[in-house]
Amino acid sequence: MLIGVIADDFTGASDIAVTLSKGLTGEGGLRTTQYLGVPQHPATPDVEAGVIALKSRSIPAADAVEQSLAACEWLLDQGCTQIIFKYCSTFDSTAEGNIGPVLDALTTRLQAKQVIVCPAFPTMGRTVYQGNLFVHDRPLNESGMEHHPITPMKDADIRRVLAQQAVTPVGHIAWQHVTQGSEPLRQQFASDAEVKLVVVDALSDHDLTIIGIAAAGLPLISGGSGIAQALPHNFIKAGLAQGGSQEQPAVDGLSAILVGSCSGATRSQIEAHQQHSAVLALDIQQVMQNNITADDIVQFILDHQADCPLVYSSGDPLSVKKAQEQYGQQRISQRLDQLFGDAARKLVYEAGIRRLVVGGGETSGAVVSALNLGSLQVGNEIDPGVPALFSHSDQPLALALKSGNFGRRDFFRHALSTFGGDNHLDKIE
Structure with missing residues (x-):
């Protein structure tokens, strides 16, 4: 190395x-x-x-x-x-x-x-x-x-x-x-x-x-x-490396999109995605009262596979501020991290999701920590700063981890298209 x-x-x-x-x-x-x-x-x-x-x-x-x-x-x-x-x-x-x-x-x-x-x-x-x-x-x-x-x-x-x-x-x-x-x-x-x-x-x-x-x-x-x-x-x-590029695998199978960023770019991407796809917004009040569970997220994802399902907790700055004043920023972050992490683990290891797109740095950290993947192969660049990532397991998992402010407006659709396989993209043209 x-x-x-x-x-x-x-x-x-x-x-x-x-x-x-x-x-x-x-x-x-x-x-x-x-x-x-x-x-x-x-x-x-x-x-x-x-x-x-x-x-x-x-x-x-x-x-x-x-x-x-x-x-x-x-x-x-x-x-x-x-x-x-x-x-x-x-x-x-x-x-x-x-x-x-x-x-x-x-x-x-x-x-x-x-x-x-x-x-x-x-x-x-x-x-x-x-x-x-x-x-x-x-x-x-x-x-x-x-x-x-x-x-x-x-x-x-x-x-x-x-x-x-x-x-x-x-x-x-x-x-x-x-x-x-x-x-x-x-x-x-x-x-x-x-x-x-x-x-x-x-x-x-x-x-x-x-x-x-x-x-x-x-x-x-x-x-x-x-x-x-x-x-x-x-x-x-210096002659210590040869350069060149790496081949990336194509991963077929079920897909899911989980988003926890509050950035303006992410909110615009969600708005674009929901025009043609299934989107579930998580109400913070319901989340904090434990009325929304990881199983609810999994069921929504599985029920809407034909429509590139996306689940998000993002919100505009005013609504985020009100929720933080009521519950505290740290408590909300911890609860959402746990919820998204639990949902990702169930989606991948129980429901068979093979392609997973995650929006937001904190949410990405919670998801990959919950999945305990160890290491990932770096694939092609989806958008500046966001690569396709692939697990080294027998059951390959394709991942995209997007920082809040990164990505084109149709990022979520575009990310799925880089993984290969049947992405149901005809539904979101």
Whole structure:
């Protein structure tokens, strides 16, 4: 294994896994496997990039550090010479958040000097300029992320947010320096002896390619998935990997779509899907009073197989806020995670679902944790940042784990179409 990734949620892990798998256009990437939690056994010899998906974004910082260090040790044992700490391209980390403490711990463990901090993902409109994170044309704290129910982002200046969390000093490399090219940037990393976390500006995929090539040999890198797009090139150029692409299997069978995101993009995708398909909205009041069970979700899914069934708990910001005021955000999240996890387990292991699409980072984490799949093969990219994933079991399962803000408007239909087999797509044209 050449590159190891520690991802703080499951959708983010899928995002960077497909980035490493496809590499630069025309060159190909690395043979990539996604692990659901820290593995208990060694990786198979053919794996060139291993991505460990944790559910550590919003847990106590000490727990996040412990899990991340355990993941780091396993990756080092597999032979990794470069570690990436992957977090969301909208940073998703308040002043009390986990990104800084985890970076402190990994920096110390790996004896890293200059550690890149770059959450940019230009394909999805996330860019970093003068140390500030933008979503399209708006600063992060004016993009809607300031209303996030778990990690509201009140400051777009990544340097300032990180300095509140981390002990390691925070530096900055401006876009004007990035555009000078990979070699001057590499020399800048090599010449600065001070240990620090360096927020690096990036406005385009070309900027990320420059940064990635300059990062060759750095033991620790951090950022969104975009930071990884040129990293396979470094190993291919060094003769340590051959590049190319992997074949993906076709999976036929019953399908289900489970959605727990409240983002505007997800709500639009649900609206598009329900125009031609079966959709069940979960009422939070009924959920919290235990009047809706996993068996109810399973029955709806099975009864509507001909209509690409989707079950969701998403809602507009006002209704979400009212529910949180009544029951508390943590109680609602825990109950929904349990409900979706139980439903997914019954759907796959009892009802025979073979194709499963999940919307929302927290919901994806709950579902894959409940399924206990161990590891997943990374397939083709469905939409930017969202790959098709396949279990290694005798009864193959095709998965798509979508972050809330990702995906085209007809994402759910499109995701099913990438799995192969009979998708009943004639019902939703």
